[in-house]
Amino acid sequence: MTNKAIKVALLGAGTVGSQTARLIVEQSDELERRIGARLELAGVAVLDPAAVHDPWIDKSLLTTDTLELTTRADIVVELIGGIEPARTFVLSALNHGASVVTANKALLATHGPELYEAAEKNGVDIYFEAAVGGAIPIVRPLRESMVGDKINRVMGIVNGTTNYILDEMTTKGLPFDTVLKDAQEKGFAEADPTADIGGFDAAAKAAIMACLAFNRDVRMDDVHVEGIEHITDSDIAAARAMNRVIKLLAVVSQNDEGISAGVYPVMLPAEHQLAKVSGSFNAVFVEGEASDDLMFYGRGAGGAPTASAVTGDIVTVARHRVLGSTGPKIPLFSTAPIVDAARAESSYMMRLNVPDAVGVLAKVAEVFARNNVSIRAVQQREETDDCGNHELWITTHAVADSLIRKTAVDLEGTMSHGKVLSVVRVFEDE
Ligand SMILES: NC(=O)C1=CN([C@@H]2O[C@H](COP(=O)(O)OP(=O)(O)OC[C@H]3O[C@@H](n4cnc5c(N)ncnc54)[C@H](O)[C@@H]3O)[C@@H](O)[C@H]2O)C=CC1
């Protein structure tokens, strides 16, 4: 006996929604065999039906009554993005007994625990593999495969847009704005790309990974965030001259002091595995106590890769419905304190523009000493600018973020003809 069809409501038919619809429609026979029941598209909600031209989407399924659609499906797939009205639609779906699949990291990093609870209360699933690392299986490994281990740290590149921008600037010398536009055209960027550039998209993913890795309610606001908006061509050239590459990293970790989560640009040694992650690819290292280091790598953004993860989740929750079961809950029982990631010490490189004059270096060194910041190396660049100034590159030993920032402020106050050009973390192997 064949199982009755499983009704799927698709909310959103943009970059990811369109490709998800394609995978469901084009692979319908194959998916039916994998699930044991047929997936039936019950409707596709969009803002503007006239703008949908995908040949695989039956026009009669299009609707603008999104809330109504959430009440008449077995699986609601939320691919709208943003907090509201997405949150209302997801809650409506869960409260009407539908399982939910979403790629919406912003929503999960802000209201995740409320949604997980609603899913549990209603005896349905909420799956979100696409919300972190696009096509890369990383949510499920953290949620299921590694649940028997103790995870100490998760670290990686989790934003395709910024990785694409930094990579194109580094390898092709292209300007920031040109590459950002390109990333938007390729469908990597968020509707508001400041979420990518400012590090907030990566921070949302960091919060989700921290929840899963440490069973602790960690939200977006708990994550220390620095984006790439201040990274210039000159920083990239300086990194290159030091055989390093600048990457935007998300790092979540747990130790005796508590849990910390941060997103910031880092100069990595060129030979580091994360330094080799190019374009819109993502890569995540998971350090488990028993497993040791694991690395997950693949396409972190883009329509088809993200739709692969979404469709994988649809198949999984559909299988659960056939079996009359649900997947594992998301238990957030830990009360470990959240520690500000900016308190963690790191090595830094500071670029300064200073006059080529007697005593300048001593004055600079004095400010570092006064702030108790230990200098590891100093490079004086030969080239001078139109004012006869040149660049000093100072690399420090490990120091707290607050101290290096204060040193920069003090230097600005001390140097009448010089200025601090940039301060970027330098990754040192532990
Ligand atoms: N683009 C990518 O590479 C990735 C995107 N995501 C996430 O996937 C989600 C969707 O992203 P994209 O497809 O890129 O966005 P998009 O902007 O291309 O598409 C959004 C779609 O939602 C529809 N929509 C907006 N408000 C609506 C409403 N009130 N009712 C019904 N439909 C509505 C729009 O008409 C459009 O079809 C977001 O949460 C995003 O963060 C996750 C991973 C990768």
Ligand SMILES: N[C@@H](CC=O)C(=O)O
């Ligand atoms: N804007 C995001 C899309 C995927 O999550 C990114 O660039 O990584």
Ligand code: NA
């Ligand atoms: Na993923």
